[in-house]
Amino acid sequence: THVLALEQLGAKVTATDRLEFRAPKLAGADVFLDEPSVTATENALVAAVAADGVTHLRNAASEPHVQDLANFLVALGAKIEGIGTNTMIVHGPATLGTATYRIQPDHIEVGSLIGLAAVTRSPLRITRAGVEHLRSIRMGFERLGIVCRVEGDDLIVPSNQTLKIQDDFGGHVPKLEDQPWPAFPADLMSIAIVTATQCEGVILMFEKMFESRMFFVDKLIAMGARIVLCDPHRAIIAGPSRLHGATMTSPDIRAGMAMLLAAVCAQGTSTINNADQIERGYERIEERLNALGAKIKRVPERKG
Structure with missing residues (x-):
């Protein structure tokens, strides 16, 4: 799920004895995750914030810690819609600044x-x-x-x-x-x-x-x-x-x-x-x- 999401955003992935990701430039895309994986959603979300253009993350995980990461990125300056749902829309690329953020309970x-x-x-x-x-x-x-x-x-x-x-x-x-x-x-x-x-x-x-x-x-x-x-x-x-x-x-x-x-x-x-x-x-x-x-x-x- 991680690999498929990042490939849809423009990364080239090779697998030998390790995974290698190369992406001179990420581009916004309509990304459908093949399963609502928490960490894959978080990786795709962070990548989408840096990508050029609009990204739709569909079948995304919506657990509280995913919401927490999304809200943290918003506090830094990212533009994310649909937090807490299984479809998030990310407007990139974001210019991120600094913020004070309190991590939510587990x-x-x-x-x-x-x-x-x-x-x-x-x-x-x-x-x-x-x-x-x-x-x-x-x-x-x-x-x-x-x-x-x-x-x-x-x-x-x-x-x-x-x-x-x-x-x-x-x-x-x-x-x-x-x-x-x-x-x-x-x-x-x-x-x-x-x-x-x-x-x-x-x-x-x-x-x-x-x-x-x-x-x-x-x-x-x-x-x-x-x-x-x-x-x-x-x-x-x-x-x-x-x-x-x-x-x-x-x-x-x-x-x-x-x-x-x-x-x-x-x-x-x-x-x-x-x-x-x-x-x-x-x-x-x-x-x-x-x-x-x-x-x-x-x-x-x-x-x-």
């Missing part, structure tokens, strides 16, 4: 903290949570019996949660599935799976967007979770399960954070290898969770 981190509060049955106030972007996330957690309260721009997770999975109409087994924004985010499916292990009832988790996101559930099963992995995209979780400590390896950012949540609520000690992955999406995570009462210790990786 809705994925907020959703992860909701899961943390739920699995530890702890009250939590998340300040400056960006509540306007949390509708689908809150709806997803409400399906697991977790209800949050809004106070201004703070999100409060009370401790007296039912943690009872809500049946679908007619008593059918409920389903939680991800889709492109503004639906429930793919990056929170791993967190929702761990949270569901601590909730009463049965739920089907349907990961539609990525092929390998479910492949960490064997680690949760080893900790005592009752999960049936149906295929690379679907898993059935029955809870609640009493988890116990285990040694795990983080395959990616979101699964790593999910493992951390499982370890925090499990009995005993857990070890998570390849923990640097987690910090790609969660800055100073052990410092902040320890301030909330967790007991997390960073240790050097063993060699050999």
Whole structure:
């Protein structure tokens, strides 16, 4: 998607042992992204701001962090229409200046903290949570019996949660599935799976967007979770399960954070290898969770 978008704007791309992009001059174009990729949209957006002429970015991602980048570019002097929609119109080339800009909250981190509060049955106030972007996330957690309260721009997770999975109409087994924004985010499916292990009832988790996101559930099963992995995209979780400590390896950012949540609520000690992955999406995570009462210790990786 990145390559196709930049090619449509005039870049020449060659692939040998590396990708090489050459563009003496970018030109505005009618660009259709073959999938609404967040980072591909952001790359195309930045390129379009520098390109000569008008660019239409269609099937663009519209997640809050894409909106944040677009609003930042506008603050610098870019002319962008349709921010927050799947079609953005960029008038280039822009003459950019300087600006002071406050980065918006990370809705994925907020959703992860909701899961943390739920699995530890702890009250939590998340300040400056960006509540306007949390509708689908809150709806997803409400399906697991977790209800949050809004106070201004703070999100409060009370401790007296039912943690009872809500049946679908007619008593059918409920389903939680991800889709492109503004639906429930793919990056929170791993967190929702761990949270569901601590909730009463049965739920089907349907990961539609990525092929390998479910492949960490064997680690949760080893900790005592009752999960049936149906295929690379679907898993059935029955809870609640009493988890116990285990040694795990983080395959990616979101699964790593999910493992951390499982370890925090499990009995005993857990070890998570390849923990640097987690910090790609969660800055100073052990410092902040320890301030909330967790007991997390960073240790050097063993060699050999």
